[in-house]
Amino acid sequence: MSDAPPATADAESIAALSTGDLVPDEFPDTPPPPAPAARLFEVRPKPGVAESDEGELLEVSIGPHHPSTHGVFRMDVALDGERVRQLKPVFGYLHRNHEKLGESCSYLGSIPYTDRLDYFCSLTNNWAYVLSVEKLAGLAVPERAEYLRVIAAELTRVLNHLCLVGFLVHDMGAMGTPLMYAFREREKILDLFESLTGARMMCNYFRFGGCRCDLPPGWVEVAQRFVDGLPAFLDEFERLLNENEILLARTQGIGVLSPELAVNAGVTGPMLRASGVNYDLRKVDRYGLYDRFPFRVPLGDHGDTYDRYMIRILEMRESHKILTQALRDLPAGPVIDPKAKLRGFRPKAGEAYGRIEAPKGELGFYLISDGSPNPYRYRVRPPSFVNLTILEDMCLGHTLADAVVILGSVDIVMGEVDR
Amino acid sequence: MDEGLRSELSKQGVFTTTLQELYNWGRRSSVWPLNFGLACCAIEMIAASMSRWDIARFGAEVFRPSPRQADLMIVAGTVTKKMAPMVVRLYNQMPEPKYVIAMGACAISGGPFKQGYNVLKGIDRYLPVDLHIPGCPPKPEALLHGIMKLQEKIAAQPLTGDGRPRHLQADAPAEFPVPAYGPYDLTPAKNETLWRPAALERQNAA
Numbered sequence: 370m371s372d373a374p375p376a377t378a379d380a381e382s383i384a385a386l387s388t389g390d391l392v393p394d395e396f397p398d399t400p401p402p403p404a405p406a407a408r409l410f411e412v413r414p415k416p417g418v419a420e421s422d423e424g425e426l427l428e429v430s431i432g433p434h435h436p437s438t439h440g441v442f443r444m445d446v447a448l449d450g451e452r453v454r455q456l457k458p459v460f461g462y463l464h465r466n467h468e469k470l471g472e473s474c475s476y477l478g479s480i481p482y483t484d485r486l487d488y489f490c491s492l493t494n495n496w497a498y499v500l501s502v503e504k505l506a507g508l509a510v511p512e513r514a515e516y517l518r519v520i521a522a523e524l525t526r527v528l529n530h531l532c533l534v535g536f537l538v539h540d541m542g543a544m545g546t547p548l549m550y551a552f553r554e555r556e557k558i559l560d561l562f563e564s565l566t567g568a569r570m571m572c573n574y575f576r577f578g579g580c581r582c583d584l585p586p587g588w589v590e591v592a593q594r595f596v597d598g599l600p601a602f603l604d605e606f607e608r609l610l611n612e613n614e615i616l617l618a619r620t621q622g623i624g625v626l627s628p629e630l631a632v633n634a635g636v637t638g639p640m641l642r643a644s645g646v647n648y649d650l651r652k653v654d655r656y657g658l659y660d661r662f663p664f665r666v667p668l669g670d671h672g673d674t675y676d677r678y679m680i681r682i683l684e685m686r687e688s689h690k691i692l693t694q695a696l697r698d699l700p701a702g703p704v705i706d707p708k709a710k711l712r713g714f715r716p717k718a719g720e721a722y723g724r725i726e727a728p729k730g731e732l733g734f735y736l737i738s739d740g741s742p743n744p745y746r747y748r749v750r751p752p753s754f755v756n757l758t759i760l761e762d763m764c765l766g767h768t769l770a771d772a773v774v775i776l777g778s779v780d781i782v783m784g785e786v787d788r
Numbered sequence: 789m790d791e792g793l794r795s796e797l798s799k800q801g802v803f804t805t806t807l808q809e810l811y812n813w814g815r816r817s818s819v820w821p822l823n824f825g826l827a828c829c830a831i832e833m834i835a836a837s838m839s840r841w842d843i844a845r846f847g848a849e850v851f852r853p854s855p856r857q858a859d860l861m862i863v864a865g866t867v868t869k870k871m872a873p874m875v876v877r878l879y880n881q882m883p884e885p886k887y888v889i890a891m892g893a894c895a896i897s898g899g900p901f902k903q904g905y906n907v908l909k910g911i912d913r914y915l916p917v918d919l920h921i922p923g924c925p926p927k928p929e930a931l932l933h934g935i936m937k938l939q940e941k942i943a944a945q946p947l948t949g950d951g952r953p954r955h956l957q958a959d960a961p962a963e964f965p966v967p968a969y970g971p972y973d974l975t976p977a978k979n980e981t982l983w984r985p986a987a988l989e990r991q992n993a994a
Contacts, residue, residue, distance in 0.1 A: 441827075462871045463866060464868055548838070552838035569927060571828070571925070
C-alpha cells in the first residue's frame with residue numbers, strides 16, 4: 370500500500386485523493402516500457418496529474434462479460450505494468466428502467482419490481498419500499514408483522530453475507546469449496562423463504578401495513594433449527610477461511626478505505642463500518658422493532674479488504690442473536706393492518722423518504738405523491754451504487770488482481786447499481 | 789437398425805450403435821455452458837451448479853469463461869439494449885455446434901421489464917434460441933429440465949438431410965449481424981431471418 374496522505378475530511382484532500390495522489394511516483398518493479406509495436410492505447414493523464422516518464426499506460430476494458438466482474442459490470446482500467454493507475458467504472462448494462470416503471474405502476478404493483486433491485490436480498494428491498502409508503506400514508510404495522518419483517522430481513526442479511534464471502538474467496542482463486550458451503554446454507558434459507566412466501570428469490574412478501582400472509586404451520590420450528598445450526602456453520606466457515614495464508618496475503622492492507630473518505634463519499638453499510646465508523650441505521654433510526662433486540666455493531670480497524678470480509682462474518686453472528694430473540698418472542702396477532710387498503714391505494718399528496726439498513730448499506734426510497742394511484746416521482750437510493758463510487762480510490766496503486774478482490778469486497782449487485 | 793436384433797445382440801455381449809447415435813451421444817453428454825450471467829437468473833444458474841442441484845450430473849458443470857470453449861449460451865437475465873450487441877458478439881465468437889437457452893421471462897420476452905425503454909423484448913430477435921425456460925427466475929430444477937430437454941434435442945438431430953445441425957449445413961449462416969445503437973433504437977431492430985412471431989389466429993373470423 371502506498372503512503373496515503375493523512376486524510377482530513379475536507380474537500381481539498383478528497384479532491385487530491387481522487388486525482389491519483391495515492392499512487393507513488395515510482396514503483397519498485399517497473400517493467401521496461403514496451404516496444405513501440407506493442408503499444409495499444411495511450412491514455413491521456415488525468416487533469417492535475419503531472420506527466421511522468423514511466424512509459425505508456427495500457428488501457429484494458431474489463432467487462433461487461435468477464436468471469437471476475439460481478440454481473441455485467443465493466444471497468445476501464447489503465448495499467449502501468451500490473452499496477453492500476455486509473456479505473457473508471459462503466460455502468461448501465463443492466464439499466465432496466467426501474468424508476469420509470471415505478472412511476473407508471475400503482476403503489477402495490479411496484480413491490481415485485483423492488484424484489485429485482487438487489488436480487489440477493491428481495492425482502493429487505495420490500496421493506497425499504499413499504500416503509501416509505503407507510504411513512505407517506507401514515508400506516509401502522511401490527512406487532513407480529515414487525516417481528517416477521519425483522520426475521521425475514523435478518524435471514525436475508527445472513528444469506529447476502531454468506532454469498533458475498535463465497536464470491537469474494539472465489540475471486541481469490543478458492544474455486545468451489547467455500548462457495549459451495551455458502552450456497553448450502555443459502556439453500557436452507559431459500560427453503561424457508563419458499564415455504565413462507567411461495568418464491569425462492571423474488572419473495573414479494575411485505576405489504577404496506579404488514580405482511581402478505583401469516584406463517585405456514587411449523588415454520589418457526591424449522592427456522593429455529595436453522596438458526597440454531599448457524600453458529601456451528603460459521604465456526605466451520607471461519608476455520609476454513611480466517612487464517613488461510615492466501616486469504617490473509619490477498620486481503621490484509623489491500624484496498625484501504627479511510628473513514629474520512631468513506632463518510633465524504635456517502636459510503637454506508639458494512640463497507641463504512643469496516644473503516645471504523647459506527648453507523649448502523651438499525652441503531653440510528655430504530656425502524657421496525659430493532660430497539661427491542663440488543664445486538665452489537667461490529668467495527669473494523671483498518672478499513673482493508675480483510676476487515677470488510679470479517680465485518681460480514683461478525684454481522685452474521687449478530688444476526689443470529691437477533692433471530693434467536695425474534696423467533697422466541699414472536700407474538701400472536703394479525704399480520705396486516707386490517708384498515709390498510711392495498712388495491713386502489715391513493716395516498717394524499719406529499720413526499721416521504723424511507724430507509725433501512727439493507728445488507729449492503731443504506732437502501733432508501735424517495736416517493737412523491739400527487740394524490741394519484743401511482744407515485745409522481747420514485748427514486749431509489751441504492752447502497753451498492755454509492756459504495757462503488759470510491760472503487761477507483763481503493764484500487765489505485767494496487768495490482769489488477771487485487772482490484773478484482775477489492776471489487777468483490779464492495780459487494781455490488783448490478784440490478785441495484787444500474788436499476 | 790432393428791430393435792429386436794439389437795436387443796438379441798446385446799444379450800450376447802455385442803454392443804451395436806450407429807455413427808449418428810454415437811456422435812450425438814458424445815455431443816449431448818458434455819455441453820459446456822458459457823460462464824455468462826446477466827441478472828437475477830444468473831444466481832439461480834450458479835445455484836444449479838452448486839452442490840444441491842449439481843448440474844455436473846448432466847455433464848454441463850464446466851462453465852467456460854471464454855466463448856471459444858463453450859457450446860451453450862444460457863442467456864440468464866434481462867438483456868438491455870446496451871448489452872444486446874455484446875450478447876450477439878459473444879454468440880458469434882462461440883464455435884459450432886452451439887446452442888442457446890433463453891432462461892427466464894426477461895430473456896424470452898422482456899418479462900416484467902418489457903415496458904422499459906432500455907430492455908430488449910426477447911433475445912430471440914437476434915439469436916436462434918433452442919429452448920425457452922419460463923419463470924422469474926426459473927428454479928434450478930427448471931434449468932436442469934431445460935438441459936435435459938436440450939440433450940434430447942441434440943440426440944434427435946440427424947446428421948444428414950433436413951433438420952441436421954447448423955454446423956453440417958454448408959449454406960447456414962456462420963455469424964449473426966451484431967446490432968448497433970442507432971439514433972433512436974437498436975438497428976436492426978430484429979434479425980429478419982430469425983424473428984418469426986406467432987401469427988394471431990382468430991377463431992371466429994367471419
